[in-house]
Amino acid sequence: SQPQTWTGKIIWRVKIPHKVACFSWLLAREVVLTQDKLMRRGVNLCSRCFLCGKEAETISHLFLHCSWTDQLWKIFYNDSENDIEP
Known part of the structure:
Protein backbone atom coordinates (compact mmCIF):
# COMPACT_ATOMS: atom_id res chain seq x y z
CA SER A 1 0.00 0.00 0.00
CA GLN A 2 1.12 3.56 -0.68
CA PRO A 3 1.88 5.89 2.22
CA GLN A 4 -0.81 8.49 2.80
CA THR A 5 0.02 12.15 2.52
CA TRP A 6 -0.37 14.32 5.59
CA THR A 7 -3.61 15.74 4.17
CA GLY A 8 -5.14 12.27 4.22
CA LYS A 9 -3.99 11.58 7.73
CA ILE A 10 -4.81 14.90 9.31
CA ILE A 11 -7.38 16.85 7.31
CA TRP A 12 -9.76 13.98 6.58
CA ARG A 13 -9.47 12.24 9.96
CA VAL A 14 -9.82 15.21 12.31
CA LYS A 15 -13.35 15.81 13.56
CA ILE A 16 -13.98 19.22 12.01
CA PRO A 17 -16.82 20.53 9.85
CA HIS A 18 -16.69 19.23 6.27
CA LYS A 19 -16.38 22.72 4.78
CA VAL A 20 -13.36 23.43 7.03
CA ALA A 21 -11.76 20.16 5.91
CA CYS A 22 -12.39 21.02 2.26
CA PHE A 23 -10.93 24.51 2.64
CA SER A 24 -7.92 23.07 4.48
CA TRP A 25 -7.42 20.62 1.64
CA LEU A 26 -7.51 23.49 -0.87
CA LEU A 27 -4.95 25.36 1.23
CA ALA A 28 -2.67 22.32 1.39
CA ARG A 29 -2.84 22.01 -2.40
CA GLU A 30 -2.18 25.79 -2.71
CA VAL A 31 -5.18 26.39 -4.96
CA VAL A 32 -6.93 29.09 -2.91
Whole structure:
Protein backbone atom coordinates (compact mmCIF):
# COMPACT_ATOMS: atom_id res chain seq x y z
CA SER A 1 0.00 0.00 0.00
CA GLN A 2 1.12 3.56 -0.68
CA PRO A 3 1.88 5.89 2.22
CA GLN A 4 -0.81 8.49 2.80
CA THR A 5 0.02 12.15 2.52
CA TRP A 6 -0.37 14.32 5.59
CA THR A 7 -3.61 15.74 4.17
CA GLY A 8 -5.14 12.27 4.22
CA LYS A 9 -3.99 11.58 7.73
CA ILE A 10 -4.81 14.90 9.31
CA ILE A 11 -7.38 16.85 7.31
CA TRP A 12 -9.76 13.98 6.58
CA ARG A 13 -9.47 12.24 9.96
CA VAL A 14 -9.82 15.21 12.31
CA LYS A 15 -13.35 15.81 13.56
CA ILE A 16 -13.98 19.22 12.01
CA PRO A 17 -16.82 20.53 9.85
CA HIS A 18 -16.69 19.23 6.27
CA LYS A 19 -16.38 22.72 4.78
CA VAL A 20 -13.36 23.43 7.03
CA ALA A 21 -11.76 20.16 5.91
CA CYS A 22 -12.39 21.02 2.26
CA PHE A 23 -10.93 24.51 2.64
CA SER A 24 -7.92 23.07 4.48
CA TRP A 25 -7.42 20.62 1.64
CA LEU A 26 -7.51 23.49 -0.87
CA LEU A 27 -4.95 25.36 1.23
CA ALA A 28 -2.67 22.32 1.39
CA ARG A 29 -2.84 22.01 -2.40
CA GLU A 30 -2.18 25.79 -2.71
CA VAL A 31 -5.18 26.39 -4.96
CA VAL A 32 -6.93 29.09 -2.91
CA LEU A 33 -7.12 32.22 -5.08
CA THR A 34 -5.05 34.83 -3.30
CA GLN A 35 -4.06 38.15 -4.88
CA ASP A 36 -0.75 36.79 -6.16
CA LYS A 37 -2.53 33.98 -8.03
CA LEU A 38 -5.19 36.33 -9.43
CA MET A 39 -2.50 38.76 -10.64
CA ARG A 40 -0.76 35.89 -12.47
CA ARG A 41 -4.07 35.32 -14.27
CA GLY A 42 -4.17 38.93 -15.43
CA VAL A 43 -6.45 40.46 -12.77
CA ASN A 44 -5.21 43.95 -11.90
CA LEU A 45 -5.02 44.17 -8.09
CA CYS A 46 -2.92 45.70 -5.37
CA SER A 47 -0.22 43.19 -4.46
CA ARG A 48 -0.35 43.87 -0.73
CA CYS A 49 -2.13 41.82 1.94
CA PHE A 50 -5.55 43.35 2.56
CA LEU A 51 -5.26 42.62 6.31
CA CYS A 52 -1.86 44.08 7.22
CA GLY A 53 -0.85 45.89 4.01
CA LYS A 54 2.80 44.98 4.58
CA GLU A 55 3.58 42.06 2.27
CA ALA A 56 2.30 40.42 -0.89
CA GLU A 57 -0.85 38.37 -0.34
CA THR A 58 0.23 34.77 -0.80
CA ILE A 59 -1.24 31.67 0.80
CA SER A 60 1.79 31.39 3.07
CA HIS A 61 1.58 35.03 4.17
CA LEU A 62 -2.19 35.17 4.51
CA PHE A 63 -2.59 32.01 6.58
CA LEU A 64 0.75 31.67 8.39
CA HIS A 65 2.85 34.83 8.51
CA CYS A 66 0.51 37.83 8.55
CA SER A 67 0.56 39.60 11.92
CA TRP A 68 -3.24 39.93 11.80
CA THR A 69 -3.90 36.25 11.16
CA ASP A 70 -1.27 35.32 13.75
CA GLN A 71 -3.57 36.87 16.35
CA LEU A 72 -6.54 34.89 14.97
CA TRP A 73 -4.56 31.64 15.16
CA LYS A 74 -3.72 32.37 18.80
CA ILE A 75 -7.39 33.01 19.61
CA PHE A 76 -8.49 29.90 17.69
CA TYR A 77 -5.89 27.72 19.37
CA ASN A 78 -6.84 28.93 22.86
CA ASP A 79 -10.59 28.52 22.22
CA SER A 80 -10.43 25.10 20.59
CA GLU A 81 -7.47 23.48 22.30
CA ASN A 82 -9.60 20.66 23.67
CA ASP A 83 -12.29 20.58 20.95
CA ILE A 84 -10.35 18.96 18.09
CA GLU A 85 -9.98 15.21 18.33
CA PRO A 86 -7.99 13.04 15.91
